[in-house]
Amino acid sequence: MKNICKKLFLIFVMALGIIGGSSISDEIIANAATYPSPSYTYNIFDLVRDASKSDNCTKMVPQGITFAGEYLLISACCEEETKHNSVIYVFNESTKSYYGTIKLPSTAHVGGVAYDCDRDGNIWVANGASVGCFKYSKLADCKGKVLSVAYNRVAELSYQASTMCYDAVNDCLWIAQFDETDSSNSFARCYKVTDKTTSTPKLPYQFQISVPLKTQGISVRGDKMMISSSYGRTKDSALYLYTWNQSSKQKTPIKDKNNNIKSITLPPLSEGVVMGSTYAYVVYESVSAQYYATKDKNGNKCSYPVEYFAAYDIANLYKQLES
Numbered sequence: 001m002k003n004i005c006k007k008l009f010l011i012f013v014m015a016l017g018i019i020g021g022s023s024i025s026d027e028i029i030a031n032a033a034t035y036p037s038p039s040y041t042y043n044i045f046d047l048v049r050d051a052s053k054s055d056n057c058t059k060m061v062p063q064g065i066t067f068a069g070e071y072l073l074i075s076a077c078c079e080e081e082t083k084h085n086s087v088i089y090v091f092n093e094s095t096k097s098y099y100g101t102i103k104l105p106s107t108a109h110v111g112g113v114a115y116d117c118d119r120d121g122n123i124w125v126a127n128g129a130s131v132g133c134f135k136y137s138k139l140a141d142c143k144g145k146v147l148s149v150a151y152n153r154v155a156e157l158s159y160q161a162s163t164m165c166y167d168a169v170n171d172c173l174w175i176a177q178f179d180e181t182d183s184s185n186s187f188a189r190c191y192k193v194t195d196k197t198t199s200t201p202k203l204p205y206q207f208q209i210s211v212p213l214k215t216q217g218i219s220v221r222g223d224k225m226m227i228s229s230s231y232g233r234t235k236d237s238a239l240y241l242y243t244w245n246q247s248s249k250q251k252t253p254i255k256d257k258n259n260n261i262k263s264i265t266l267p268p269l270s271e272g273v274v275m276g277s278t279y280a281y282v283v284y285e286s287v288s289a290q291y292y293a294t295k296d297k298n299g300n301k302c303s304y305p306v307e308y309f310a311a312y313d314i315a316n317l318y319k320q321l322e323s
């Protein structure tokens, strides 16, 4: 929502609350006022319910997001994870219009997707305790249809691949593990991708860094790093912004004068994030049938479901936190 619409909406919600004498979710009022306005939004509400654009599933949950040459990709898995295969929704990068769908060879929780930035190279997909890859060239073939692909290679890991990204500037593949409560299990590992153009690319390990609890998305681009962190329908998401130094392997957060780490507050259930040159794109799983209007075990609905993936101006986000 643009600022003006958001204000009108908030006044309306508050008025309803006063008239009704009840609290129409104070949380919505408190939260909504603090969310940054996206520069652009791209509605995927119908797409994630369209059986003809997935493996016949009407309950897909979007997870990872990445740029890949002429395309933008969003990975998604079925709400009932063993029922329908996971997919990648392929969009035209220039217009963000839907292009086609890649049907992946498994039902795995595909939390992340990345492109190793070589047209003869690969798309990498989080696949549980492994990552799978298929050729970038397959993307063009899914135009207007659902195309099944097999993985050329599945690289086993000793941890869960929850989210991933490719840093085109430093030429590194990042794989991060989500943990809700344990900091020692919250890390991101950096790999080189060698033999990209063969059918058996390799991932020599470089180093690891710690990441925040509840990391759902990571994006690294040269000297910038963003991490999307969220959990639950009613809790705001946090988008952490860092300065990244590849040679010292240090990420530096933005802090307030009391030395507390600052973050951008986003609506609940943020998942993947990817930085382009101007905009960072964030996808929310609250668009899915699983979260959009259903209650959690405590009877709470998502306080601010988001029907779109969104473009946020990167410079503005940094400016907002640094001020």
Ligand SMILES: [Zn+2]
Pocket: 056, 057, 058, 059, 060, 078, 079, 080, 083, 084
């Ligand atoms: Zn399904």
